[in-house]
Amino acid sequence: MELTTVWFALIALLWIGYFTLEGFDFGVGMLLPVLARDDTERRVMYNTVGPVWDGNEVWVLVAGGATFAAFPEWYATLFSGFYLPLLLILLALIVRGLAFEYRAKKDDAGWRARWDAALIAGSTVPALLWGVAFANIVRGVPIDRSHEYVGSLFTLLNPFGLLGGLTTLLLFATHGAMFVALKTDGEIRHRARRLAVRLGGATAVVAVVFLAAAQLITGTAVSALLFTVAAAALLAGLAAAVAGREGWAFTGTFVTIALAVAGLFVALFPDVMPSTLTPAWSLTTTNASATHYTLTVMTWVAAVFTPFVLGYQAWSYWVFRRRIAVNHIPGPTPAEPTPTPEPVAGPR
Amino acid sequence: MDVTDIARWQFGIITVYHFLFVPVTIGLSAIVAVFQTQWLRRGDPDYLRLTKFFGKLFLINFAIGVVTGIVQEFQFGMNWSAYSRFVGDIFGAPLAIEGLLAFFLESTFLGLWIFGWDRLPRKVHAATIWLVHIGTLFSSYFILAANSWMQHPVGYRYSQANGRAELTDFWAVMFNKVQLVTFPHVMAAAYMTGGAFVLGVAGFLHLRRRTSATDRTLYARAIRVGAAVTLVAGLAVAVSGDAQGKVMTEVQPMKMAAAEALYRTEQPAPFSLLTIGSLNGQREEWAIKVPDLLSFLATGTLDGRVRGIEQLRAQYQRSYGQDPGAAYYDAGGYVPLIPVTYWSFRLMIGLGLLAAAGSALLLWVTRRGRLPASPWWPRLAIGLPVATVLGSSCGWIFTEMGRQPWAVFGLMTTGQAVSPGVSTAEALTSVLALTLVYAVLGVVELGLMARYVRAGAAPYEEPPDPATTPTDEDAPMAFAY
Numbered sequence: 001m002e003l004t005t006v007w008f009a010l011i012a013l014l015w016i017g018y019f020t021l022e023g024f025d026f027g028v029g030m031l032l033p034v035l036a037r038d039d040t041e042r043r044v045m046y047n048t049v050g051p052v053w054d055g056n057e058v059w060v061l062v063a064g065g066a067t068f069a070a071f072p073e074w075y076a077t078l079f080s081g082f083y084l085p086l087l088l089i090l091l092a093l094i095v096r097g098l099a100f101e102y103r104a105k106k107d108d109a110g111w112r113a114r115w116d117a118a119l120i121a122g123s124t125v126p127a128l129l130w131g132v133a134f135a136n137i138v139r140g141v142p143i144d145r146s147h148e149y150v151g152s153l154f155t156l157l158n159p160f161g162l163l164g165g166l167t168t169l170l171l172f173a174t175h176g177a178m179f180v181a182l183k184t185d186g187e188i189r190h191r192a193r194r195l196a197v198r199l200g201g202a203t204a205v206v207a208v209v210f211l212a213a214a215q216l217i218t219g220t221a222v223s224a225l226l227f228t229v230a231a232a233a234l235l236a237g238l239a240a241a242v243a244g245r246e247g248w249a250f251t252g253t254f255v256t257i258a259l260a261v262a263g264l265f266v267a268l269f270p271d272v273m274p275s276t277l278t279p280a281w282s283l284t285t286t287n288a289s290a291t292h293y294t295l296t297v298m299t300w301v302a303a304v305f306t307p308f309v310l311g312y313q314a315w316s317y318w319v320f321r322r323r324i325a326v327n328h329i330p331g332p333t334p335a336e337p338t339p340t341p342e343p344v345a346g347p348r
Numbered sequence: 349m350d351v352t353d354i355a356r357w358q359f360g361i362i363t364v365y366h367f368l369f370v371p372v373t374i375g376l377s378a379i380v381a382v383f384q385t386q387w388l389r390r391g392d393p394d395y396l397r398l399t400k401f402f403g404k405l406f407l408i409n410f411a412i413g414v415v416t417g418i419v420q421e422f423q424f425g426m427n428w429s430a431y432s433r434f435v436g437d438i439f440g441a442p443l444a445i446e447g448l449l450a451f452f453l454e455s456t457f458l459g460l461w462i463f464g465w466d467r468l469p470r471k472v473h474a475a476t477i478w479l480v481h482i483g484t485l486f487s488s489y490f491i492l493a494a495n496s497w498m499q500h501p502v503g504y505r506y507s508q509a510n511g512r513a514e515l516t517d518f519w520a521v522m523f524n525k526v527q528l529v530t531f532p533h534v535m536a537a538a539y540m541t542g543g544a545f546v547l548g549v550a551g552f553l554h555l556r557r558r559t560s561a562t563d564r565t566l567y568a569r570a571i572r573v574g575a576a577v578t579l580v581a582g583l584a585v586a587v588s589g590d591a592q593g594k595v596m597t598e599v600q601p602m603k604m605a606a607a608e609a610l611y612r613t614e615q616p617a618p619f620s621l622l623t624i625g626s627l628n629g630q631r632e633e634w635a636i637k638v639p640d641l642l643s644f645l646a647t648g649t650l651d652g653r654v655r656g657i658e659q660l661r662a663q664y665q666r667s668y669g670q671d672p673g674a675a676y677y678d679a680g681g682y683v684p685l686i687p688v689t690y691w692s693f694r695l696m697i698g699l700g701l702l703a704a705a706g707s708a709l710l711l712w713v714t715r716r717g718r719l720p721a722s723p724w725w726p727r728l729a730i731g732l733p734v735a736t737v738l739g740s741s742c743g744w745i746f747t748e749m750g751r752q753p754w755a756v757f758g759l760m761t762t763g764q765a766v767s768p769g770v771s772t773a774e775a776l777t778s779v780l781a782l783t784l785v786y787a788v789l790g791v792v793e794l795g796l797m798a799r800y801v802r803a804g805a806a807p808y809e810e811p812p813d814p815a816t817t818p819t820d821e822d823a824p825m826a827f828a829y
């Protein structure tokens with residue numbers, strides 16, 4: 001197999017890793033106001049992803065870096081072209097990252113409410129916009145002869161793009177609900193499972209329409225197969241959720257996301273960013289790629305180090321495998337410094 | 349302002365901002381790891397208190413370093429797409445490897461460290477913070493290799509057919525001679541910053557009236573550790589910086605001349621300590637100069653010849669053409685902005701020396717368990733972290749501004765590197781939004797940091813030991829968000 005094909009597949013894998021993992025922590029963030037009834041339950045939700053959200057997010061950094069290294073033209077066209085949506089995603093990722101780390105650091109209702117808002121917005125915006133971006137990559141965007149994107153923000157907000165955004169939004173929300181059902185105990189667990197089932201129904205409808213549209217636009221026999229299995233996995237996951245089998249239910253949405261993303265990449269191949277102006281101006285795995293030498297170096301690095309990464313990331317999930325319930329949440333303010341006995345003259 | 353100006357301001361603002369937190373992360377992760385290891389080895393409760401206390405401050409700092417780092421990775425494609433196309437074959441690899449080797453390691457093991465106190469055997473738990481630190485070292489190595497390549501491109505060839513630079517020798521990029529002096533310099537500066545951070549925080553708490561006598565001893569210990577790290581690392585900064593100056597004189601002579609505002613070639617060349625004047629080579633009202641010192645810094649001999657800006661400009665014009673190619677630079681041609689390079693170079697060295705001298709003085713004052721009652725020395729300690737952080741910023745401002753007009757030295761100017769398809773409105777939106785968000789987060793971060801510093805180290809509490817007592821699955825978490 002050509003190294004360019006290998007790297008196309010590896011980048012697809014990195015995005016699959018990103019969406020299957022960060023997908024559920026986006027979902028946890030989005031569902032915070034829906035699933036949690038009080039502050040302790042909100043903290044239960046934060047702590048289900050506490051030790052792992054940052055590792056999940058690194059998948060997108062590596063996907064970005066690998067695209068830069070293996071397909072510089074793709075990286076340059078995509079990131080300069082989808083400028084404003086990416087800026088919004090970056091701002092969202094910034095505030096949600098800090099929401100995790102800073103929320104518990106002050107026992108103040110206003111402070112916590114503001115970070116909750118940051119987490120909710122910071123999870124919803126990327127969950128929507130990644131879908132818009134990927135739908136547009138697959139559908140094609142106006143790219144000129146010199147590989148520059150010549151559309152505007154509104155070019156991306158076409159019906160298919162928005163449908164893609166709605167699909168990832170719903171899919172990640174369902175995935176997040178399945179995760180909360182799997183990782184918590186007590187009332188919130190049952191609430192999450194019920195919500196997952198209800199959300200999952202709507203998700204299935206939207207996802208099937210979106211995947212069918214993608215298949216019609218650019219699909220192949222293989223992508224059709226992947227999309228079909230993805231849809232079946234979603235239904236199976238929902239059935240498992242109804243039956244109270246939370247592990248299988250979560251596996252269902254996990255597989256759905258993985259196969260749907262895989263199908264989109266298969267449909268995209270051998271283009272990496274098709275041009276809607278003329279096919280000759282499309283970016284492909286060949287005309288967007290780095291040199292054979294660079295790809296060889298990168299292949300060695302990936303082959304040697306990826307097993308370690310997968311190993312320790314899996315280990316960390318194993319270490320934090322127990323379900324979290326309200327009784328696991330320590331006192332009201334564990335991270336709070338000891339109260340100061342005298343008024344302190346501070347900067348504020 | 350055109351898109352190039354805006355994109356440069358954005359790069360400057362968000363990179364300098366990001367790098368306020370990075371050296372603290374690198375230095376402090378090592379010091380916290382040492383504290384935790386010492387606690388394990390000696391069982392001294394003080395070390396655990398210091399681990400937990402500085403660990404909290406480390407996390408507050410780390411969080412903002414992480415989230416501001418995401419932008420770094422994506423802005424090359426967003427604002428500098430022409431650059432990304434031109435160098436991606438070389439520059440992309442270290443970035444991807446940094447993600448794979450460093451970011452996964454840091455994020456995963458930090459999660460394990462934060463939440464793992466009651467879930468991991470003690471030694472394994474201590475190992476996780478060491479792995480976080482090793483992650484920061486990997487990260488630094490690869491990103492500095494990428495930057496060193498921009499300062500001194502090696503291991504590549506220019507492909508006429510593809511219109512881009514292509515990698516021919518990965519190891520040449522990894523062991524670029526600029527990288528071999530830059531990595532130690534930046535690492536040493538990071539340890540220095542971490543040491544000064546510990547020193548400053550402990551100095552503040554030691555000085556404070558309501559700190560108890562026993563806690564005062566605890567903080568005195570931290571002051572000693574912080575001062576020792578700052579001093580030793582400070583010496584390493586000086587030695588590596590000296591080596592770096594010589595390599596820089598060789599590969600980027602204009603940068604050295606610009607550091608000195610040395611317009612005409614001199615042999616031997618004096619080092620200008622301070623100048624009042626226009627720095628345009630025309631008029632010098634007043635200056636303090638140290639004879640021969642620049643010759644020594646640049647060449648290693650007291651009477652070495654140091655080439656001046658005028659001669660170098662003529663030489664660059666012969667090598668690279670009359671004009672670097674971007675209208676933006678027509679005022680200076682191949683000459684960087686001299687006031688910026690001149691003053692940032694001086695501030696970098698001055699602040700570094702100040703911090704090193706200050707830490708030496710503090711070590712002397714507190715020698716053999718002495719803790720004088722006078723408040724001047726803890727006050728000095730409080731100032732040192734500011735000096736090291738600003739010194740690091742000045743170092744980066746100098747090295748990046750001194751490379752101008754080049755994005756990649758000798759290959760591509762900054763004006764050529766910018767994204768052709770990005771509009772002024774988009775670029776402005778980006779820089780304004782990021783600056784605003786960063787400013788708000790900066791205030792929030794400083795507020796939290798101040799709050800947790802003022803709270804001081806929590807009293808000793810024996811942490812759970814999963815190796816001896818099986819974890820009670822219904823017990824509250826040792827740490828929770």
